[in-house]
Amino acid sequence: MTVGLGVEWAVEWLTLSARLMAEHREELIALDRAIGDSDHGENMDRGFQAVMEKLAQTPPETPGAALKLAAMALMSKVGGAAGPLYGTAYLRAATALGENADIDAAALAGALTAARDGIVARGKAELGDKTMVDAWSPAVEAADEVLVAGGDAVAVLAAAAEAAEVGAVTTDPLVARKGRASYLGERSAGHRDPGAASSALLLRAAATAAGFPEGSAE
Amino acid sequence: MTVGLVVVSHSRKIAEGAVELAAQMAPDVRFYAVGGTDDGRIGTDLEKTITAFEAGLAEASGDGVVVLTDLGSAVMTAESAVEFSSEPEKVLLADAPLVEGLVAAAVATQGGALAAAVKAAAEAVRFGPEPVFDAEAPSQSEGRGQPAESGEFELVNPMGMHARPAAKIAGGLAGMDVEATVNGVDGTSIMELMSLAVGKGGKLRVEAWGTDSSKALEYVRRLVEQGFGEI
Secondary structure (H helix, E strand, C coil): CCCCECHHHHHHHHHHHHHHHHHCHHHHHHHHHHHCCCCHHHHHHHHHHHHHHHHHHCCCCCHHHHHHHHHHHHHHHCCCCHHHHHHHHHHHHHHHHCCCCCECHHHHHHHHHHHHHHHHHHHCCCCCCCCCHHHHHHHHHHHHHHHHCCCCHHHHHHHHHHHHHHHHHHCCCCCCCCCHHHHHHHHHCCCCCHHHHHHHHHHHHHHHHHCCCCCCCC | CCEEEEEEECCHHHHHHHHHHHHCCCCCCEEEEEECCCCCCCCCCHHHHHHHHHHHHHHCCCCEEEEEECCHHHHHHHHHHHHHCCCHHHEEECCCCHHHHHHHHHHHHHCCCCHHHHHHHHHCCCCCCCCCCCCCCCCCCCCCCCCCEEEEEECCCCCCCCHHHHHHHHHHHHCCCCEEEECCEECCCHHHHHHCCCCCCCEEEEEEECCCHHHHHHHHHHHHHCHHHCC
């Protein structure tokens, strides 16, 4: 019996992510136009299209393998800073999950922490710099709280998604200290960080995908 | 040459243009220009970056590759590519302005410097206010004590001090274990050396501290006497 999340969840997560990136393409472009180089929506859409192509070519056998495949596609095809950042996040998460076919709450929380740490290591941003870290860090904290309270993997993801959405909103008034938006200084305040916004969408996709963990496997 | 130079830029034109410029002063150096995405947009591409690193390691032989980048995500892509490299310890990322750093790295490589010295040459490039040089003023070397070596050399090349001589001096000195000043300014800074604006017949006073002091003096003396290869 499956008690955790399997490869079906990981594939569903990536599939939903691709759909959300396509749906929110224009919105992310608009956010990025305000304080960046206006390519985030296009880059993310393109990157996840490449992920879907890779998934179709070589169907992964474990959640870790699925995330590793996504990492490589995103790093090569996104083009902007989000490529190495999300690529590193997914790669670190994949490494944390290892060969496990079945991901429980603890493994999931560990993978989210590894992903966040990867983003921090690659981008050298801290909480409050108006970057995707402002979505990921609260998500990791919320996930850990649910884990400690005895929640299952689905509850961990639901809490992470909600905290990431709140975290993305908190970037609105911040002045950017990292990335292209930092060149704008004070003028970056009043706009949501596009990377935090896309991070919230991706974590929402993870939670939604976990709503159907049994999938069609059995 | 024992070092390959890789440029990772968001723009193909920037990468190729920077290489074109630097190659003028370093005809024997292997350059690898990586810019833009594979569908011609602005951006950086991990696969192309890894390919360039591997080509540099294989073809430029020996000591490694030194990487110059433009904006933040090019740095991140380069760092990611290092992690995937077959010999990550041989790929050195220089924290330097792209164009100036590449020129300094190219000149150092052309001069036979090894990878660590090439990286140091690139990173020795500094942007700042141009120093005001007064020939009568004491040199800006207080605090270091008496120099281990010093000497004065008269410029014999018709053009005097300009970009190429400055790059040759700075690139060579950056690869040595020495702190050297030329007429009081940092001998490893192309910008500061150029700002001296010393013409033919003018003099360069070199003061050096550290292990390679005599080597540094000899290096500048030879360059000056040979007119930087321009006569």
